[in-house]
Amino acid sequence: xxxxxxxxxDDALIYARLLELAGRAGxxxxxxxxxxxxxxxxxxEVPVQQLxxxxxxxxxxxxxxxxxxxxxxxxxxxxxxxxxGLLGIVLLVGASLPALLMLGALYGxxxxxxxxxxxxxxxxxxxxxxxxxxx
Amino acid sequence: MRxxxxxxxxxxxxxxxxxxxxxxxxASSMPWWVWPLALFLACFLMGIVAVPAxxxxxxxxxxxxxxxxxxxxxxxxxxxxxxxxxSAVSAAPLLLRSGLASxxxxxxxxxxxxxxxxxxxxxxxxxxxxxxxxxxGVLVVAIALWMLVSRxxxxxxxxxxxxxxxxxxxxxxxxxxxxxxxxxxxxxxTPQGMLAFLGIGVLAGMFGxxxxxxxxxxxxxxxxxxxxxxxxxxxxxxxxxxxxxxxxLNKGAVLPIVAVPSVIGMMLGASIGARLxxxxxxxxxxxxxxxxxxxxxxxxxxxxxxxxx
Numbered sequence: 100x101x102x103x104x105x106x107x108x109d110d111a112l113i114y115a116r117l118l119e120l121a122g123r124a125g126x127x128x129x130x131x132x133x134x135x136x137x138x139x140x141x142x143x144e145v146p147v148q149q150l151x152x153x154x155x156x157x158x159x160x161x162x163x164x165x166x167x168x169x170x171x172x173x174x175x176x177x178x179x180x181x182x183x184g185l186l187g188i189v190l191l192v193g194a195s196l197p198a199l200l201m202l203g204a205l206y207g208x209x210x211x212x213x214x215x216x217x218x219x220x221x222x223x224x225x226x227x228x229x230x231x232x233x234x
Numbered sequence: 235m236r237x238x239x240x241x242x243x244x245x246x247x248x249x250x251x252x253x254x255x256x257x258x259x260x261a262s263s264m265p266w267w268v269w270p271l272a273l274f275l276a277c278f279l280m281g282i283v284a285v286p287a288x289x290x291x292x293x294x295x296x297x298x299x300x301x302x303x304x305x306x307x308x309x310x311x312x313x314x315x316x317x318x319x320x321s322a323v324s325a326a327p328l329l330l331r332s333g334l335a336s337x338x339x340x341x342x343x344x345x346x347x348x349x350x351x352x353x354x355x356x357x358x359x360x361x362x363x364x365x366x367x368x369x370x371g372v373l374v375v376a377i378a379l380w381m382l383v384s385r386x387x388x389x390x391x392x393x394x395x396x397x398x399x400x401x402x403x404x405x406x407x408x409x410x411x412x413x414x415x416x417x418x419x420x421x422x423x424t425p426q427g428m429l430a431f432l433g434i435g436v437l438a439g440m441f442g443x444x445x446x447x448x449x450x451x452x453x454x455x456x457x458x459x460x461x462x463x464x465x466x467x468x469x470x471x472x473x474x475x476x477x478x479x480x481x482x483l484n485k486g487a488v489l490p491i492v493a494v495p496s497v498i499g500m501m502l503g504a505s506i507g508a509r510l511x512x513x514x515x516x517x518x519x520x521x522x523x524x525x526x527x528x529x530x531x532x533x534x535x536x537x538x539x540x541x542x543x
Contacts, residue, residue, distance in 0.1 A: 111337050115327035118473065122323035126497075133494040147266050150491060151304065154269075157363065158308040158487040169486040184490030185483070188316060192479045194323050199474075202337075213402065217341045221474065224348045228477035233352060234484035 110205055114198045121194035129187025136180030144179040170231040196225060273303060274495035277317070281503020286516045287523040289381065290472075291500045292318025292444025294523065297374045297530035300367075301537070305492050307363055311442025312482035313493040318444035319479055320497045321504060322472035333408045334466030339421060339459065342402060344474035346428055347435030347445070354439025355478035359485055361440075364538045370441050371535025377447050378527035381520065384451065398424035408463055422458040430456060431471075439478035446472065 135141045145153065145165045153161050162169055168176060176182040203218030227233060277291070280298065284291040296314040300307050329335035358366060399405070404421035421427070430452045438445040449468035453459040459467065482488055507514075536542035 111330040114337055115330040118323060119327040126320065129494055130498060133490060136490065150266050151264065154309060154489060154492065155304045155306050157306055158485055162486045167486060170484050181490060184494050185488065188488060188493065191320060191323060192476045192483065195474050195476060214338065214341060217345055221341065221345045221348060224345065225477055228352055228480035231484040233356065234481055
């Protein structure tokens, strides 16, 4: 525990630690995957020379022209340089999910039902958005 | 000296944006790598000016990049959400440890904003581009005018806490290290604040724009939270409201070649902007940012109306 941590509540510190860990992992993976993409270590799904003709299209046209997948379909293409960056992005966007679960459990143990429910509801809303059901 | 540095930053930002725009006409003849590089440079400069201007980089990103770069607005909004999220996720742990962000205050507000931002994202992705440009233009001009007339560091008027605030325990104590004093606070007008966050969520999802410009005044001026705690809690709320980013991801509107240089450039720029905070003239930077927002807001409006395609 860092010296300044002693004066702050457990819930804030647990959330801070988990968010920090997941956020750093996401940013590192995002940067590494992008370096691999730019250096050509991972072959792209769409050749980079074609991108200027595609990135000005609306997303629906872009997907149709490029053959890229929507939803979670990109996971099947994740070994391609231009798609691998999404792994880091997903880690970054999902950084608060494990922290929310831990926080919900902590509030539950303390008998703070309202905040335990708020954490689980927030977790559920994010999971629903992540699932692709709404898209 | 300070003005010289600021002028250089302004010129570089305007130059990067201007050259990108000029080149936009012949986008297909440019080598592909020019665009991610120009984007990285522009975001780096935006990150530098965003901190002293007291505005999130995400708020600058969408209007500037959609005005001066050839990427479709769908991908710009997807990247804009990630820029705001990455900055918030990086800053939130520090804000929590320093007592400047309140988790209890952030959680109920973030839940409401998360729900409404899903609707905003779905609506924004379904609307015609011209309509989004017009609404974005109006919003950005309104933000610029708000920055022009609003006071910074307003002290909230103390009123009695409401029943929601008492029931949820939306209060705390923070140590103001500038004055060395302990400041106790309790949120007020909680139902009105919750309604405001519902609206903010819709705008954030629809335009992929950072929400700090709206979160901070809502927390500070409406809910009576001290400005420093309002700014810290706003960052925490943004780190929690990642539902629109999932919607854009699932729709395929997140392109790593647009999003990654933006996120890295903005984060590097912001870390330098924070260090330059003491030497840069914040008032001049703020005026520069207001001018830039007014210009890009009008540009988006005219683009949406088909006057300046």
